[in-house]
Amino acid sequence: MKFSVWKMFGAAIALGAAATMASAQGGPPGGMPVAGSLEVGVIEMQMQEIPRIVTAPGRAVAFQNVEVRPRVGGVVEEILYTPGQLLEVGDPLFRIDDSSYLATVATARANLATAEANFPVKQAAYDRAEQLAGRGYTEAEVEVARASLAEAKAALDANKAALEYAETELSWATLTSPIDGRADVSTVSVGDLVTAGQTDALTSIVTSDPIYVDMMEASARILSFRKGISEGTLTQNDVLEATLTLENGDVFRGTGKLVTPGNNVSTSTGTVTIRFTFDNPDHIILPGMFVRGEIVLGTMQAYLVPQRAATRGNSGKLTAYVIGEDGKAEQVTLEDDGTYQNAWIVREGLSEGDQLIVDGLLSLSAGQAVTPVAVTINEDGVALDADTTAVEE
Template identity: 70%
Template sequence: MLAGVQKLSGAAMVLSVLASIASAQGAPTGPAGPMEVGVIEARLEEVPRSASLPGRAVAFQEVEVRPRVGGVIEEVLYTPGDQLAVGDPLFRIDDSAYLAAEASARADLAKARANLPVAQSAYDRAEGLSGRGYTEAEVEEARASLAEAEATLEAAQAALDYAQTELSWATVTSPIEGRPDVSTVSVGDLVTAGQSDELTTIVRSDPIYVDMVETSARILSFRKGADEGSLTPNEDLEATLTLENGDVYRGTGTLVTPGNLVSTTTGTVTVRFQFDNPHHIVIPGMFLRSEIVIGTMQAYLVPQRAATRANSGQLTAFIVGEDGNAKQVTLTDEGSYRNAWIVREGLSEGDQLIVDGLSSLQAGQAVTPVAATIDSDGNVQDSVSGDTSGAED
């Protein structure tokens, strides 16, 4: 009898210990109530429609300097990297031969000028005495001699002009404004007119071009939206730049050309914008990321933390249904703006979009909505959990 009592007492003790553990762990004693979730109200608004494109900086002007006359380099007249104006001297070529050629041409011009009055007098005399000592043939000969003297004078003047031009080419000058590269020749090197090797390269990078690449499919999508009226295009397109280190470049670019050809290998179109670059921060050849505001459209902005994209590409989110339960909806997006998806279909004006408390939420679950706000960084403020860190639920 005592053994039976002892066995019963041991079982009771085990049950008592298990009950204590369950109580300490907060085991539910009844059905759970509705789950509190943070919500925002879905509102149609004017949303900028933008495109983020890769780009590459291209010099506004770039020229390879070559000599127009041959000779020995006598002096390098510039410092690499210094800003040049149009006409600034770069190299001086030995001009002895060109000085001699100019002197010879000048002498020929003086001779031609001296011969012209003689020919003119001979013609005037022959014409005045025509039929009285001068035959018609002699008059014609005097006229031809005068014409030849005039032509010789013009040829001598042209030869002098060209000799002076060649002499001026002995000093190689900058054809554009920009910054020169290091010289490929030094004093004493022999150069020839029109040689294939450049003496130096000059690059103008203020302003600067940025060539951006966009797919032809997206361009067609933008045009379709404009034709259908869902997209209001901007008349004057502007672009912003993000540098390779992540810094946003100050200033906006203006459209130069929208591109007229589609690459047969990549299916893309090159769009060129022009940016002011007074401090030469953007260097030709640099790869950049650009943002172009194409226009505006009426859409809903859904915080990216409030939506989930499946492997199939389908975008879903939760709203509070009319029955007070969580309802999963499928969204049709048109890209993103800042920290939000641009949604055109799947929501209605005034829907309560659930943005917080999503970690354990399931469709059909009873919820209690609590108003929340989303800051510019995509973090939830005044939510049910009080979390403002922006961490995923």
């Protein structure tokens, strides 16, 4: 306790001596230090080519999605697939009782056989009547023979068609997969009665490799992009590609190719749907899944301003500080055009070689004298001393 009192007493004497010395040297009253410039971290602005990347919400859509319905009626006798399995075109799904269709086929074949047997008889009768026309056969009899032959030919064709349709209906009794894809759970059981063209589907099949992803972009931004292309400030890529970030934050492996840029603007959201297709061999992306897409539109010449160095005011404009010609902090207004990594893309408000203040901003104000220290910004947006970084590297 005694030590603490004497220590405080000694500190008071030292402060008094310092104040007396400062007054003797013409310093400010009260012994306060002379106000100096604020040390700030800066980076030099350089125009560079920057990828123009647009981030847009998206939703996965099945490449193909088929609801399987019966084309003939009957009782379901067998379910021939396992839910969730991958199917190929033609794989059997359901078998409907085909007794009545087999009988129809048999009847059609019998009718066709009768027509085939009758046709040569009518043909021979007509040939004989035509050869003996005027020599025992009148013209009327020849016409009757010709009409009988035409009826026989029509009956033959009709019975052929009836047999083909009966065999087709018989084939419909076994429902097969019309596409490659994964089958859903059956909505019917063995013994259920189904009807031709019923509203309720027996099951559905989805193709998810490849898979579509519909991304929504505001029509106003699309107009801005087109304006940039027409004015030459944005160089468009020959092929538009996209990458995806999944709901859990994982980046999906692979890039998507543009299918259609969209032709209509939604009247409710003011967005345009842009469709991409992605290879999905592991079926990681499922139809209906929400994703975040990044579309690489092209490249542009601009400055990259670290997000920590600029703030957005009530007017919506970005403001930042640069070092003016007098060595003091000068506030500038920036025109931004989106972001790239951890930086704002800025095309107006800065000049080549400007020293942008990126560190020491908390106590900084316009017109304040500053001492610049060159720094670098790492991937996490942290300012590091440039000399220290160079030594470490």
